[in-house]
Amino acid sequence: MTSQTPDTTASQACASAPLAGQERYVAPLDETPLQQVDSIDESQPASSMWAEAWRTLRRNPLFIVSAVLIVLVLLVAFFPSLFAKGDPNYCDLEHSLDPAGPGHPFGYDLMGCDVYTRTVYGTRASLSVGVLTTILVVIVGGLIGALAGYFGGWVDAVLSRITDIFYAIPLLLGAIVVLQMFRTSESIWKVVFVLALFGWVSVARITRGSVMEAKNLEFNTASEALGLSRIKNLFRHVIPNSLAPVIVVATTSLGTYIVSEATLSFLGIGLPSTMVSWGGDISAAQSLLRVAPSVLFWPSLALAITVLSFIMMGDAVRDALDPKSRTL
Amino acid sequence: MTDNENNSKASRPLLQVTGLQVEFTTSAGPVRAVRDSSFTVYPGQWVAIVGESGSGKSTSAMSVIGLLPGTGHVTGGSIKLDGTEISHYTQKQFEQIRGKRIGLVPQDPMSNLNPVWRIGTQVKEAIVANGMDVKREKRSELAQKLADSEAEGHYHGSDDELFIGSSQLPDLMEESRKALLAAGKTEKQADEAMARFRDDWVPGSETRWRVREALIAEAVEADEAKRIATTYVTGATMDDRVAGLLTEAGLPDAAVRARQYPHEFSGGMRQRALIAIGLAARPELLIADEPTSALDVTVQKRILDHLHYLTESLGTAVLFITHDLGLAAERAQHIVVMYKGQVVESGPSLEVLQHPQHPYTKRLVAAAPSLASQRIISAKRRGDAETADESMDHKAASADTLEHAKTIIEVRDLVKEFKMPRRKEMFRAVDDVSFSVRRGTTCAIVGESGSGKSTVANMILHLLEPTSGTVLYRGQDTQGFDKKQLLDFRRHVQPVFQNPYGSLDPMYSIYRSIEEPLKIHGIGDKKSRLARVKELLDMVELPQSTMTRYPNELSGGQRQRIAIARAMALNPDVIVCDEAVSALDVLVQDQVLRLLNDLQAEKGLSYLFITHDLAVVRQIADDVVVMQHGKLVEHATTDEVFNNPKTQYTRDLLDAIPGGRLRLGLD
Numbered sequence: 004m005t006s007q008t009p010d011t012t013a014s015q016a017c018a019s020a021p022l023a024g025q026e027r028y029v030a031p032l033d034e035t036p037l038q039q040v041d042s043i044d045e046s047q048p049a050s051s052m053w054a055e056a057w058r059t060l061r062r063n064p065l066f067i068v069s070a071v072l073i074v075l076v077l078l079v080a081f082f083p084s085l086f087a088k089g090d091p092n093y094c095d096l097e098h099s100l101d102p103a104g105p106g107h108p109f110g111y112d113l114m115g116c117d118v119y120t121r122t123v124y125g126t127r128a129s130l131s132v133g134v135l136t137t138i139l140v141v142i143v144g145g146l147i148g149a150l151a152g153y154f155g156g157w158v159d160a161v162l163s164r165i166t167d168i169f170y171a172i173p174l175l176l177g178a179i180v181v182l183q184m185f186r187t188s189e190s191i192w193k194v195v196f197v198l199a200l201f202g203w204v205s206v207a208r209i210t211r212g213s214v215m216e217a218k219n220l221e222f223n224t225a226s227e228a229l230g231l232s233r234i235k236n237l238f239r240h241v242i243p244n245s246l247a248p249v250i251v252v253a254t255t256s257l258g259t260y261i262v263s264e265a266t267l268s269f270l271g272i273g274l275p276s277t278m279v280s281w282g283g284d285i286s287a288a289q290s291l292l293r294v295a296p297s298v299l300f301w302p303s304l305a306l307a308i309t310v311l312s313f314i315m316m317g318d319a320v321r322d323a324l325d326p327k328s329r330t331l
Numbered sequence: 332m333t334d335n336e337n338n339s340k341a342s343r344p345l346l347q348v349t350g351l352q353v354e355f356t357t358s359a360g361p362v363r364a365v366r367d368s369s370f371t372v373y374p375g376q377w378v379a380i381v382g383e384s385g386s387g388k389s390t391s392a393m394s395v396i397g398l399l400p401g402t403g404h405v406t407g408g409s410i411k412l413d414g415t416e417i418s419h420y421t422q423k424q425f426e427q428i429r430g431k432r433i434g435l436v437p438q439d440p441m442s443n444l445n446p447v448w449r450i451g452t453q454v455k456e457a458i459v460a461n462g463m464d465v466k467r468e469k470r471s472e473l474a475q476k477l478a479d480s481e482a483e484g485h486y487h488g489s490d491d492e493l494f495i496g497s498s499q500l501p502d503l504m505e506e507s508r509k510a511l512l513a514a515g516k517t518e519k520q521a522d523e524a525m526a527r528f529r530d531d532w533v534p535g536s537e538t539r540w541r542v543r544e545a546l547i548a549e550a551v552e553a554d555e556a557k558r559i560a561t562t563y564v565t566g567a568t569m570d571d572r573v574a575g576l577l578t579e580a581g582l583p584d585a586a587v588r589a590r591q592y593p594h595e596f597s598g599g600m601r602q603r604a605l606i607a608i609g610l611a612a613r614p615e616l617l618i619a620d621e622p623t624s625a626l627d628v629t630v631q632k633r634i635l636d637h638l639h640y641l642t643e644s645l646g647t648a649v650l651f652i653t654h655d656l657g658l659a660a661e662r663a664q665h666i667v668v669m670y671k672g673q674v675v676e677s678g679p680s681l682e683v684l685q686h687p688q689h690p691y692t693k694r695l696v697a698a699a700p701s702l703a704s705q706r707i708i709s710a711k712r713r714g715d716a717e718t719a720d721e722s723m724d725h726k727a728a729s730a731d732t733l734e735h736a737k738t739i740i741e742v743r744d745l746v747k748e749f750k751m752p753r754r755k756e757m758f759r760a761v762d763d764v765s766f767s768v769r770r771g772t773t774c775a776i777v778g779e780s781g782s783g784k785s786t787v788a789n790m791i792l793h794l795l796e797p798t799s800g801t802v803l804y805r806g807q808d809t810q811g812f813d814k815k816q817l818l819d820f821r822r823h824v825q826p827v828f829q830n831p832y833g834s835l836d837p838m839y840s841i842y843r844s845i846e847e848p849l850k851i852h853g854i855g856d857k858k859s860r861l862a863r864v865k866e867l868l869d870m871v872e873l874p875q876s877t878m879t880r881y882p883n884e885l886s887g888g889q890r891q892r893i894a895i896a897r898a899m900a901l902n903p904d905v906i907v908c909d910e911a912v913s914a915l916d917v918l919v920q921d922q923v924l925r926l927l928n929d930l931q932a933e934k935g936l937s938y939l940f941i942t943h944d945l946a947v948v949r950q951i952a953d954d955v956v957v958m959q960h961g962k963l964v965e966h967a968t969t970d971e972v973f974n975n976p977k978t979q980y981t982r983d984l985l986d987a988i989p990g991g992r993l994r995l996g997l998d
Contacts, residue, residue: 041888229848229851230821
């Protein structure tokens, strides 16, 4: 075996002739042309992870449906006057509980206000609470979670315990107690603050987890070895890499904040009663459930569709950003 | 197995794959993973499929047992198992074959055992699933049948399902000892033989006929041997059988081990457990899909040696899938080389290796690190020494540089201790290590996992504080550096890490990744930085258009070249490569090593090269530091370590290089 002269190898080959199907075989070269080792396919356009995610999203019917609905809801929230001509606060007791008629497709409520107009105008309050709460929650929860996850040790211990304490307080119970103190306030901000106060916890937990995962990737060590300071590394590398799950949670919980706002308004401690909102209207209509169910039905339907479309959007975004299907 | 059987079986292939085609359905349409691949396996033979990642080697093998992942399906060709076409089989039909006729040893021992079940339970599962659990009633029936057939003079082992049981083992030992003494052995000889039996005869491991043969081999009379075997080998319980299988796979203390959980096992032990599971039902063919690529070389050698012995004694054929040509040539009689989903060359392994004919095989043989016998010579020097004998030239040149080299990094009495969770004493990851790196040369730190080599690298990079000892960079203690000095140090000492998939920020375009060090150190303006990035991409032989791309679009080797470009951006003196080429395919690895070597010759770089692969060391290093359990075992020049290893551990490492002793005749 050590000899390399062709003679001995030939005799060896003769001595143990290959079995049928195991003869020496060499594929013709033109069938598999040899490619350059590890060359870059320059025919494909360059694309980042976000571009890739967008491409997946665009093809997802769930995303298309929810996007159309959300655009519609946004339009209604920004320009309610385009959709309803009347004044939501103009009520005429003469029409109390009148059924639907021309120009008033949803009928009238107990006070004789047009249900359609009130539903359209209620959009803005619900949506702003949802969006503002989400923004606040992502900033506060994201920051706290990122610091806890990145620095670990006692920072993590302290921040995580604080998170746990807030986690232990039921949202509604906490919100009722806090909002009782600000009954007189007339702004939507009190609802936003209360929801954010009890809502940042889940985002903080998610961020902490994904930051802990991202900070252990080797590129952080590489950056540190390049001389980047730790805190700069957090903002330049770690946070951008842990955003995806936070975005998913934020989109999904936007819907739930709208529900919470409606619940609080329903309980009479949410938005001020002078403000038109779905929760307030549902609350007012509950006593009429037997007499005039449609008064309750329409604002509830609007609420359900809005929440559903945001949750669907969250699902679609998660599919696109799923860290498991992502080719890291 | 008798010779007769061997011959009659050998004439007929056990597995015959012809013109196999496999397709995967993706959102962008069908992708052909395997086109027209053909190979044949005979009973008892080792056949290796060799190829780089994505060549279709695993896909070809998995289609044989109907375990194609995801959307994969066979679209053409035929797969014949012992003459029966199985390519059209449904999953239910495949279940009949899997385990019983074709066993599988999967690639990753870390993820292929269920962490919530005991090892024994998982082996038992393999026995029960294949109807191999010999229940008490069936056992006595079997014993009767065997006794009958033996009385008629038919005696053979392949149907013998009776194994030594733990309850009868003491009696068996005692009787055997008596028989040995009766056969005229002295006390001492008998004790020696008994010691051997005690090692071999673990409950559940040996069958009746093998006990008989073992006794006959020790000069016990045939009738007496048969009497002992039939009286005292009447069947093992399930637990005995599990322990027996694990013993067979080379796990010592199997009965205790079977009650442990996977996390209590090392990688090598898990792989042995997987081998036990794969062979539990005595398949005719074992598919081993890169069974040892996650393990250290010495462990790999031990496991493969054992698998070889085991399959030989059981007469099992092995379809061995590997990316390592040296390993394939060393273990298999027949090699199948795959490239881009096609078989490009196949034949007897030594012949393929010594006279490769397809250009791809030639390239593979030339690049295989395990087969290389000398250091890569840089492009510059290649040009200089076209006429001279290359190895001579290298020796002369290296001797030349050795004298002129000055120490750039020196490590003195380095110690690093880590606190172990729930334990008082500290764990010494690095224990009193001293060595130095000379300017313009490559120093390799070699060791197996857990040897502390990466910890040393991190301390040199100033990413970890040593417990005691010093790291000197150009004679200065790096511990005493203030912020400014440290930034300056960072500029001159750069790392390239192991994992090509983790070392680049996936959110950063290639341009931003390479530009980052320049930005951190405030070098140049936007325009000059752009020019520098282009220059660096040229240096690592990637097109400038790569700049706009993202890491997820590049292959492992390309990413590693980007990482090298980033490390080179600041014109460092020292680059610390922590397993920088370990995750790459052979050809790509060769390409990156050559690139590193050319850069060294051009820029006078010093490398500290951390690796577990001695074969790579030979190709790139001038000096070698061998580490084991945190201690430095050997420190010498590469030639010295390879030609004249001083310690047993280094010799073991050298022996374990697959295909290291094969001679090549590259035409």
